[in-house]
Amino acid sequence: MSAVVKTITPFINKEFLLQALDAIGCKYTLQGNEVVTERVDYYGNQKFVLVNGRFQLQHDSSANREQYPWRNLNVKEYKTVSSFLEAVEGKYHYFYTLKMEELEKQRQEEELIRLENERKAFVEKQKENIIAKAKEKGYSIKEENVKGKIKLVLVRNTY
Amino acid sequence: MNIAHIEESSFIYGPGQRFVIWVQGCSIHCKGCWNKEMWSFNTKNEISVSELIERISDEENNIEGITLLGGEPLDQFEEIIKLLNECKHIGLSTMLFTGYEMTEISEKGMSSIKNLTDILITGRYDETKRTLNHQWIGSTNQEIHYLTERYNNFRNVNSNYVEISIDDFGKVETFGFPDEKLLKALEIESPRYLQAHCQSRTSPSTEQSFVKELAKPPQRKIVLKNFLTLQKNKKRHTQPNTDRQKR
Numbered sequence: 559m560s561a562v563v564k565t566i567t568p569f570i571n572k573e574f575l576l577q578a579l580d581a582i583g584c585k586y587t588l589q590g591n592e593v594v595t596e597r598v599d600y601y602g603n604q605k606f607v608l609v610n611g612r613f614q615l616q617h618d619s620s621a622n623r624e625q626y627p628w629r630n631l632n633v634k635e636y637k638t639v640s641s642f643l644e645a646v647e648g649k650y651h652y653f654y655t656l657k658m659e660e661l662e663k664q665r666q667e668e669e670l671i672r673l674e675n676e677r678k679a680f681v682e683k684q685k686e687n688i689i690a691k692a693k694e695k696g697y698s699i700k701e702e703n704v705k706g707k708i709k710l711v712l713v714r715n716t717y
Numbered sequence: 718m719n720i721a722h723i724e725e726s727s728f729i730y731g732p733g734q735r736f737v738i739w740v741q742g743c744s745i746h747c748k749g750c751w752n753k754e755m756w757s758f759n760t761k762n763e764i765s766v767s768e769l770i771e772r773i774s775d776e777e778n779n780i781e782g783i784t785l786l787g788g789e790p791l792d793q794f795e796e797i798i799k800l801l802n803e804c805k806h807i808g809l810s811t812m813l814f815t816g817y818e819m820t821e822i823s824e825k826g827m828s829s830i831k832n833l834t835d836i837l838i839t840g841r842y843d844e845t846k847r848t849l850n851h852q853w854i855g856s857t858n859q860e861i862h863y864l865t866e867r868y869n870n871f872r873n874v875n876s877n878y879v880e881i882s883i884d885d886f887g888k889v890e891t892f893g894f895p896d897e898k899l900l901k902a903l904e905i906e907s908p909r910y911l912q913a914h915c916q917s918r919t920s921p922s923t924e925q926s927f928v929k930e931l932a933k934p935p936q937r938k939i940v941l942k943n944f945l946t947l948q949k950n951k952k953r954h955t956q957p958n959t960d961r962q963k964r
Binding site: 560561562563564565566567568570651654677680681683684685688691692694695697700702704705706707708709710711712713714715716 | 721722725726727728729730734739751752779786850855875876877878879880881882883884885886887888889890891892893894895898899900902903
């Protein structure tokens with residue numbers, strides 16, 4: 559079995575996440591570190607919760623069905639969780655890029671470097687975390703860097 | 718061509734570093750296939766053969782060859798033939814996974830594929846013969862055919878192979894043959910349960926989704942090392958709604 563498994567971009571920056579939600583027309587309220595959206599599924603409002611440095615959407619696991627019986631009428635365009643997250647992700651990237659360009663234009667090097675370091679630190683943490691867990695499972699790991707993308711090739715001998 | 722996913726650089730789908738293309742659409746429908754998202758013939762990413770060739774040519778100096786899988790590559794036979802011809806022409810090695818048996822390939826008049834592939838892997842995915850411990854194949858009934866002399870000295874090493882890709886935003890993609898334990902350890906849900914995205918209330922796992930086009934390409938030169946180059950690369954990636962690949 560050969561898998562192709564994708565995850566969503568980790569939303570590590572609250573500012574860009576909120577801008578993304580605004581851009582796609584999803585209303586929300588802030589409750590501490592939680593971003594409570596207007597999307598109401600079986601368990602209540604879907605919300606982004608800060609877990610391990612990134613905002614994760616909490617939702618009913620069935621809410622990715624096209625015919626999911628939403629409890630509110632505000633869910634119009636993005637009827638599944640995946641389509642909603644795709645939209646948020648697209649805008650998140652857009653606002654990140656925009657911000658970086660603005661900072662560069664304004665020569666605000668300090669903030670620019672801070673944001674970049676935040677992003678890089680997260681990526682590094684992701685990598686280290688994966689390597690550690692793969693080693694625990696008995697894999698040997700070879701790391702490649704292809705056009706800035708980190709490739710980890712995991713091999714576990716089975717003989 | 719109808720394309721499900723492209724990985725411009727991969728190390729586990731054949732010898733060396735390869736340009737890997739998952740086609741969209743499969744008429745075979747093996748029982749137990751994890752990758753039913755790639756069964757539909759509805760257009761996912763329509764990319765012409767010439768555009769694919771252009772993209773492959775861009776990577777020509779970095780890759781040893783191309784690998785085609787799916788979906789069922791031979792369900793887009795004419796385009797596949799054109800693509801493989803071009804790849805051969807520029808000196809790349811070619812490898813193709815198909816669910817058809819060798820005899821079926823002949824019966825269906827698709828024997829020309831044998832002249833254009835260095836390595837051909839044939840046979841249905843049989844869930845009763847599932848293996849995670851063989852190089853390239855997903856069930857032990859599948860056969861690896863070396864059709865040219867190019868890989869005479871290549872020896873398969875049967876192990877469990879997984880490839881994890883982390884992009885510049887920390888997004889993780891997992892390829893190959895991960896078992897449930899590894900996916901769980903990495904907080905990635907099993908492909909067959911991909912409906913449950915992110916951290917759901919009924920499943921304590923992590924976020925998952927399929928993503929489309931990422932950020933726009935830069936409008937001008939930006940000083941940040943790596944970041945913008947990667948953005949440019951991302952623009953070219955196809956990122957369909959898929960979860961699992963069967964041959």
